[in-house]
Amino acid sequence: MTGMTGMTGRQRLVLVVLLAAQFMLAVDFSILNVALPVIGQGLGFGLGSLQWIATAFALPAAGFTLLFGRVADLFGRRRVFLIGLAVLAASSLVGGLATSPELLLAARVAQGLATAAVTPAGLALLTTAFPEGPLRDRALGLNGALMSAGFTSGAVLGGLLTDLLSWRWAFFVNVPVALAVLLVAPRLIAESLPQPSAGGTPMAGKARMDLPGAVTVTGGLLALVYGLTAAGEHGWGNPLALGALGLGAALLVTFWFVERGAASPLVPVRVLRRRTVVWGNAAGLLAFATETSLVFLLTLYLQRVLGFSALATGLAFGVLGAGTVLGGVVAPRLIGRLGSRGALLAGFLVQAAATASLILLGTDRAWLGLLLAATFVGGVGNMLAIVGFMVTATSGLPDEEQGLATGVATMTQQVGITLGTPVMSAVATAAAAGGTVLAGVGWAIAVNTALVLLAALTSALFLRRR
Structure with missing residues (x-):
């Protein structure tokens, strides 16, 4: 692959493992879109509640990504990456075996949380594995190409799996890929804890999570995404959509002021x-x-x-x-x-x-x-x-x-x-x-x-x- 020219053998392997995970996450965004009507019929979702299969994933995937990105900085990117993949594998298995709407939606929430952890941690592992410059640009270019290919192929793959096998395989397909990455990644990717402070004490040992910042930014993002989703479904004049958007804006403004005065800010x-x-x-x-x-x-x-x-x-x-x-x-x-x-x-x-x-x-x-x-x-x-x-x-x-x-x-x-x-x-x-x-x-x-x-x-x- 021309994009890998100049990389060491280990860097190539790291790149392949991280790109495989990012490709799987991209597929996950679109693989269920084609299967939604079939899932609704199979599990008894009403027409009005069908969109929650997508929303239950989108809310945590967007709302928690900034928080988990910072958690990965403080407590280890590889650790967060692997925990997220394990949660993704387990929640995909549960989603594929679900027998009720409630269980399926719980699995989708867990998949969204896993995506919010794996995506920023995986990208940070990718950017720190390559020095800033041509090699990092190539890695990010390949990541972008495969991410887009994943979005596109997810819809096609979802249709094929649903027609040939069952909608449940749109969930099951994640499990072997996630397990394969879980087996290989610990051998290839080093942990990336923060550097020691001037006194020689590791920062991770005394790292404190900015709880007010975490609550305001996560709540703000959740309200913002929910408001956008509600506006798309019910129109921009819908009181619930406008209320959620207003709450999201207020929480994000609060987050800015919280961070200005925080001793250990989230951002x-x-x-x-x-x-x-x-x-x-x-x-x-x-x-x-x-x-x-x-x-x-x-x-x-x-x-x-x-x-x-x-x-x-x-x-x-x-x-x-x-x-x-x-x-x-x-x-x-x-x-x-x-x-x-x-x-x-x-x-x-x-x-x-x-x-x-x-x-x-x-x-x-x-x-x-x-x-x-x-x-x-x-x-x-x-x-x-x-x-x-x-x-x-x-x-x-x-x-x-x-x-x-x-x-x-x-x-x-x-x-x-x-x-x-x-x-x-x-x-x-x-x-x-x-x-x-x-x-x-x-x-x-x-x-x-x-x-x-x-x-x-x-x-x-x-x-x-x-």
Whole structure:
């Protein structure tokens, strides 16, 4: 693999193990989407409660990722990584064997918590295994490519397993992969406890968890994600959605003030003030929000306007997956030439041009050619931006804070994925109220393009080299 050139044999093995875990987590995000109706019939979920199968996973996956990223910094990334994988294997087994809605939802909550632990810890192990520079850029590029391939293949794999075997295999498939990583990882990956203090005492021995910070940020993120999910389901005027969003905003503002006065802050304010952290994550938020919501809009177009089946729609998005994999492979070379800021700008501009072309889509199936070409090119651009964001958001920080940096980046990813679809759904619904589904999709694609251009503009202005 060309992306592994210059790595030692041990680094290659570490990379393979960590990428296998991240790929499995990416698959987990999308593998159940196709199977939801079948699961509902099999276990007796009502139509209104079916979305909780996804929400029960998304809430802890987003809400606890920052906390677990910092816990990994303080108490050992390998330890948190392995515990999270063990919980993922066990909860996947329970989910596959579930005989009631309550047991399945409990398994989904446990899977979300495991993902919140494994993702930032695994990314921190990845960034600290390679020095900042070309090798780390290659590792993050391959991680981005496989993450995107996992999202795409999860839907296809979920459909195949559900049709050929049972929806239960969408859970069972995690178990052997997690067990294999659990067996191999302890032999390859060294523990990464904090460095000793000046007096020679290990920091982990006297590390204190910032409980007020942990409670406010986790509660704020849970309320924010719940509010976004409720808004997507019931509309932006729903009192419960607005209340949850207001509570989330209030708790996150409280978190900022708590951290300013904390003796051992969960997230040091100096980190939150870094340009690369603030504006890198702002770019990442828009990168994830725009591309995931574009998939939602194009699903509406393919099925409601052109009349394609769910299977044909899923296959059409395979082209997008191929584009993102190519973007992940190309990104490290581009970063080597242009820097992470240059890769962000190039990626967003390519994505914006490709997305803007989709405004031209019409009611004839001949437009499918434009859709496939634009999603492929847009996928390349989006992955360039995502890898650029990940390199930007984790650079310039010492190894002992990489769990924090990857925790913030993972939180950004989760919130972006959650945020995009309800926002674009609201735009499309409002625009379609006086016209057609195609008109609604067209207006939402225009707004999506504007957001990508906004991401390019903020990156150009606020990530300038000193």
